[in-house]
Amino acid sequence: MEQRRRRRRSWGLLAAIASLIWSVRCAGGIGANWGTQASHLLPPSTVVQMLKDNGIDKVKLFDAEAGPMNALAKTGIQVMVGIPNDMLAGLATDEKAAERWVSKNASKYIDDGVDVRFVAVGNEPFLASYRGSFLRTTLPALQNIQAALIAAGLSNQVKVTVPLNADVYESSTGKPSGGDFRTDIRDPMLSIVKFLSDNGAPFTVNIYPFISLYDDPNFPVDYAFFDGSSSSIVDGSLTYSNVFDANHDTLVASLRKNGFGNLSIIVGEVGWPTDGDINANPRTAQRFNQGFLRHISGGNGTPLRPGNVEAYQFSLVDEDEKSIQPGNFERHWGVFAFDGSRKYELNLRPADSNSSSSLVGAKNVKYLDRKWCVLKSSANLSDSQIAQSMSYACANADCTSLGYRTSCGDLDAQGNISYAFNSYYQKNDQDWKECEFSGLGTVTEKDPSTATCKFEIMIDVGGAARPGTTTAVGFGLSMFLYVALPLTLTLA
Numbered sequence: 131m132e133q134r135r136r137r138r139r140s141w142g143l144l145a146a147i148a149s150l151i152w153s154v155r156c157a158g159g160i161g162a163n164w165g166t167q168a169s170h171l172l173p174p175s176t177v178v179q180m181l182k183d184n185g186i187d188k189v190k191l192f193d194a195e196a197g198p199m200n201a202l203a204k205t206g207i208q209v210m211v212g213i214p215n216d217m218l219a220g221l222a223t224d225e226k227a228a229e230r231w232v233s234k235n236a237s238k239y240i241d242d243g244v245d246v247r248f249v250a251v252g253n254e255p256f257l258a259s260y261r262g263s264f265l266r267t268t269l270p271a272l273q274n275i276q277a278a279l280i281a282a283g284l285s286n287q288v289k290v291t292v293p294l295n296a297d298v299y300e301s302s303t304g305k306p307s308g309g310d311f312r313t314d315i316r317d318p319m320l321s322i323v324k325f326l327s328d329n330g331a332p333f334t335v336n337i338y339p340f341i342s343l344y345d346d347p348n349f350p351v352d353y354a355f356f357d358g359s360s361s362s363i364v365d366g367s368l369t370y371s372n373v374f375d376a377n378h379d380t381l382v383a384s385l386r387k388n389g390f391g392n393l394s395i396i397v398g399e400v401g402w403p404t405d406g407d408i409n410a411n412p413r414t415a416q417r418f419n420q421g422f423l424r425h426i427s428g429g430n431g432t433p434l435r436p437g438n439v440e441a442y443q444f445s446l447v448d449e450d451e452k453s454i455q456p457g458n459f460e461r462h463w464g465v466f467a468f469d470g471s472r473k474y475e476l477n478l479r480p481a482d483s484n485s486s487s488s489l490v491g492a493k494n495v496k497y498l499d500r501k502w503c504v505l506k507s508s509a510n511l512s513d514s515q516i517a518q519s520m521s522y523a524c525a526n527a528d529c530t531s532l533g534y535r536t537s538c539g540d541l542d543a544q545g546n547i548s549y550a551f552n553s554y555y556q557k558n559d560q561d562w563k564e565c566e567f568s569g570l571g572t573v574t575e576k577d578p579s580t581a582t583c584k585f586e587i588m589i590d591v592g593g594a595a596r597p598g599t600t601t602a603v604g605f606g607l608s609m610f611l612y613v614a615l616p617l618t619l620t621l622a
């Protein structure tokens with residue numbers, strides 16, 4: 131026991147030195163979150179080529195999936211690899227399970243040439259909406275993974291961290307200087323922060339100005355962006371003109387208050403969605419993301435933390451299978467659409483005079499045929515079957531672009547229904563049976579898209595759409611299974 135503690139302490143010192151070297155080596159630059167909760171995924175090699183073409187040299191993965199991990203081998207791209215929350219309990223109670231995880235999901239890939247730099251243990255495990263489910267397992271899982279990394283001789287090269295939502299801290303004064311960890315999780319947070327500090331590991335935080343705006347209709351809009359603000363906050367001698375800095379520095383103040391003022395911070399997720407909400411469109415996303423990149427490119431950091439900001443853009447590509455429980459915007463965080471096409475211009479390195487403002491989209495993407503499923507023009511809009519069919523299509527595919535002031539918000543009733551039908555048909559790889567809708571649907575080769583509303587054609591994944599995305603049960607049976615939608619269907 132005693133010996134073990136001594137060993138831990140000397141590792142702590144070594145880790146601190148290593149982390150100093152590490153922080154110099156890895157300074158600055160923008161990374162990207164590469165999520166895979168989509169029905170039709172681009173091939174991993176295509177995504178990796180996109181990362182290279184855009185000079186993105188760091189990625190964060192939510193899971194150690196073999197496809198992306200193998201594709202990242204020998205690319206020089208640095209990797210933060212995640213462990214999903216549902217694995218925390220098992221890793222917390224079983225040191226051997228943690229060793230197996232490290233062996234299979236870190237050591238093996240490192241041997242294959244994957245530049246793994248971080249293991250992200252859990253993903254926002256203390257999110258208030260999880261109601262404490264992971265409070266007791268996160269730290270032990272973190273400890274066991276760290277011990278396994280040490281045992282594997284990887285602890286200098288690979289740091290552990292826990293990506294946390296910014297809701298783990300708050301400010302009693304409404305200003306950054308009043309920051310402290312949320313009262314109900316203060317003790318577990320301090321244990322985690324101490325553990326990170328002892329092991330030379332960074333604090334990872336996800337910061338979402340968009341959510342500030344989404345949650346609070348009175349939130350001053352320009353304070354969410356970086357282009358000057360009529361609503362700055364004065365905090366002692368410091369002035370905050372954007373909520374990102376204020377939020378980030380509330381964390382810095384929380385760390386300082388508890389004696390960890392030097393703990394390094396990584397912004398694990400930052401970004402802006404392009405659809406599914408009145409404040410989410412390519413223009414606002416461009417304004418936020420370009421503003422953010424310009425803001426951090428000077429190396430000025432935030433008022434309480436001058437220097438480089440390490441950050442990962444959320445997200446690289448759209449994911450059509452993300453839960454829309456947080457909101458319809460949730461499937462639209464990508465800088466690129468699901469097929470790797472650009473949504474707007476963005477200069478990823480604004481400080482570099484040679485850097486282009488054009489993102490490079492995915493190359494050689496294979497699409498399904500140019501065919502769409504629409505509502506028959508002869509259909510009677512009062513037919514009660516229509517509402518049912520539309521709910522069914524939306525529940526099983528994606529209608530998050532149909533809503534007030536979203537990209538397809540201007541469609542008429544016929545257009546709405548066609549959009550839903552098409553989404554379902556495409557998600558099912560253009561299977562003609564999935565355009566029947568009790569005789570209401572028909573396949574057309576004429577693109578029904580409008581100036582703002584794109585009727586998608588899916589990527590050809592060779593019939594390999596992910597299990598669970600295509601409905602195994604027939605239409606009639608699944609009708610009983612459809613979930614309620616946050617869309618109000620208004621028909622003429």
Ligand SMILES: *[C@@H]1O[C@H](CO)[C@@H](O)[C@H](O)[C@H]1NC(C)=O
Pocket residue numbers: 193194195213214227230231232234235
């Ligand atoms: C490695 O990671 C994958 C993906 O998260 C997971 O399914 C698998 O169980 C992990 N392997 C071990 C041995 O823990």
Ligand SMILES: *[C@@H]1O[C@H](CO)[C@@H](O)[C@H](O)[C@H]1NC(C)=O
Pocket residue numbers: 389390391392
């Ligand atoms: C933080 O780092 C500075 C300079 O390296 C040092 O003087 C200070 O004591 C450190 N503070 C803490 C809380 O570790």
Ligand SMILES: *[C@@H]1O[C@H](CO)[C@@H](O)[C@H](O)[C@H]1NC(C)=O
Pocket residue numbers: 482483484
């Ligand atoms: C920009 O490009 C020119 C010409 O290719 C090159 O000489 C210069 O070093 C580049 N500057 C930077 C900052 O990379």
Ligand SMILES: *[C@@H]1O[C@H](CO)[C@@H](O)[C@H](O)[C@H]1NC(C)=O
Pocket residue numbers: 510511512513
């Ligand atoms: C459409 O359906 C409604 C209700 O079933 C019916 O009353 C109406 O006559 C139909 N209209 C046409 C043009 O068939």
Ligand SMILES: *[C@@H]1O[C@H](CO)[C@@H](O)[C@H](O)[C@H]1NC(C)=O
Pocket residue numbers: 532533541542543544546617618619620621622
């Ligand atoms: C569909 O179209 C109608 C206009 O006919 C509109 O009022 C409604 O909000 C649209 N959206 C949905 C999801 O039904």
